[in-house]
Amino acid sequence: MDGDERVYADRTPGVEQQESTASYLSYTVGLGLAILATIGSFVVSQTSLLWPPGVPVGLVVLAFAQIGVHLVFFLHLGSGPDHTNNILALAFGVLVVFLVIVGSVWIIANLNANMMPMP
Amino acid sequence: MTIATVDAVPVEVVRGRGGGGPAPTRTVVAYGFWIFILSDITMFSGLFAAYAVLSDRTAGGPTGSDLFNLRNVFIETMCLLVSSYTAGLGALSAERRQRERFLVFAAFTFVLGAAFLYIEISEFAGMVGKGAGPSRSAFLSAFFTLVGMHGAHVTSGLLWLVYMVAQVVAKGLRPHVLRRLLCFSLFWHALDIIWVGVITLVYLMGAR
Numbered sequence: 001m002d003g004d005e006r007v008y009a010d011r012t013p014g015v016e017q018q019e020s021t022a023s024y025l026s027y028t029v030g031l032g033l034a035i036l037a038t039i040g041s042f043v044v045s046q047t048s049l050l051w052p053p054g055v056p057v058g059l060v061v062l063a064f065a066q067i068g069v070h071l072v073f074f075l076h077l078g079s080g081p082d083h084t085n086n087i088l089a090l091a092f093g094v095l096v097v098f099l100v101i102v103g104s105v106w107i108i109a110n111l112n113a114n115m116m117p118m119p
Numbered sequence: 120m121t122i123a124t125v126d127a128v129p130v131e132v133v134r135g136r137g138g139g140g141p142a143p144t145r146t147v148v149a150y151g152f153w154i155f156i157l158s159d160i161t162m163f164s165g166l167f168a169a170y171a172v173l174s175d176r177t178a179g180g181p182t183g184s185d186l187f188n189l190r191n192v193f194i195e196t197m198c199l200l201v202s203s204y205t206a207g208l209g210a211l212s213a214e215r216r217q218r219e220r221f222l223v224f225a226a227f228t229f230v231l232g233a234a235f236l237y238i239e240i241s242e243f244a245g246m247v248g249k250g251a252g253p254s255r256s257a258f259l260s261a262f263f264t265l266v267g268m269h270g271a272h273v274t275s276g277l278l279w280l281v282y283m284v285a286q287v288v289a290k291g292l293r294p295h296v297l298r299r300l301l302c303f304s305l306f307w308h309a310l311d312i313i314w315v316g317v318i319t320l321v322y323l324m325g326a327r
Contacts, residue, residue, distance in 0.1 A: 012146040013153040014210075014305040023211050031204040038196055038318075042189065045323040056324055063319040067312050074207055074308045086153060093157035097164040104168035 011082045014075050030073025037066035145298055152302040156309045159272075163313055166268055167320060170261040174325060178256035183325025186251055188242070192322045195238045196314065199273075202231030203311040210304035216292050225284050228307070232277050239270050262321065269317055272310050279303055 041062045044050050050058045071077045077086055142150075174183070209224030243263070246252065253263035283303050286296050 012143075012149045012301070014149055014301055014308070015145075015214075024208065027204055027207045027211070030207075031200065034200055035197070038193075038200065041319060041323055042193055045326070046189065059319050059323050063315050066315050070203075070308060070312050070315070074203060074311070075305065085150060089150075089154055089157055093160055096161050097167075100161070100164040101168045101171060105171050108172045 011078070011080070011086060013077065013086045026073050026076070030069055033069045033073065034066055037062050037069060041066075145294075145301070148298045149301050149305065152305055156305060160309065160313065163265075163268065163316075166261075166265040167316060170265045170321060173257040173261040174321075176257040178258075180256040180259065181249070181251045182258070183262075183321070186246055186249075187322050187326040189322060189326055191238055191242060192318060195235050196318055198231045198235040198238070199311055199314050202228045202235070203308055205231065206304050206307045210300055213287070213292055213297060213300050218287065218292060221287060221292070222284065225280060225287075229277060229280055229284075232273055232280070232307075236270060236273055236277070239266070239273075243267070243270075266317060266321065269310065269313055272313075276303070276307055276310060279306070 041059055044055060044058045044062065071090075077083060077090065079087070141147075205224045205227040209221050209228060212220040212224060243266075246259075251259055253260050280303065283296075283300055286299065290296055
């Protein structure tokens, strides 16, 4: 990219801005890491490699790791100042998703625990 | 890089916050589409929440571990993952105005996406055939809604891909076609991110 034009630019989400030779490499590294995380999740869920009660936690950790890999290597999201808008939008999305999922599970589990025994 | 200032504000302060005037159309379009993707993911979060709440309400019917075939799910996952990779490489080729290479990568993306969809539809058909359709239990209603919604997104992504290939062939890699391609590749990568949530919550946690 021509330097002076880029000084003020906001980053476009989904666009790799580095030298073009690095881009294929970035996708390939991302694919490799994502495959590793996927195989890891299947292994963790199907074997007793992890302490059984810890398996869901392990799966969630691997899922977050893989989502991070996708965001960085496929969607080219970075932490630099020119990514502020993209990251802020993402952070708001993550907040809403977290509130909806965790809030629902929490509230319904509570209701469920307080139900009268069904006849 | 030269030291530049905008209205005497140092560059570091204004970068990424709209300093230096309006962003290029490409950035505006992709940012708008990024917002759409996040709202789509928010919609999916409702379906994920419904599934998480209802996943053990099987009404005496089959459970996840009775129904799910993890070998198929693994193949599906790999199809979608590699198609995300080829979609990324296709977008990259389009950026570099390599039309033939883009078309090859688009073909790979389409075939892998269609293979994913084929496996998913035959899984659904098999479940309905075994009497485990969406009306059997709350668990299965939530399952078909969540996974089916993802499948519907993949279907629309495939149609969009065909449409994009037609545009590239008919119009060439013009700037507005490239912007649409960028949106398509964002959409396709986002579907893969949602699928990571689906395999983790639905299949891997459900089939243990």
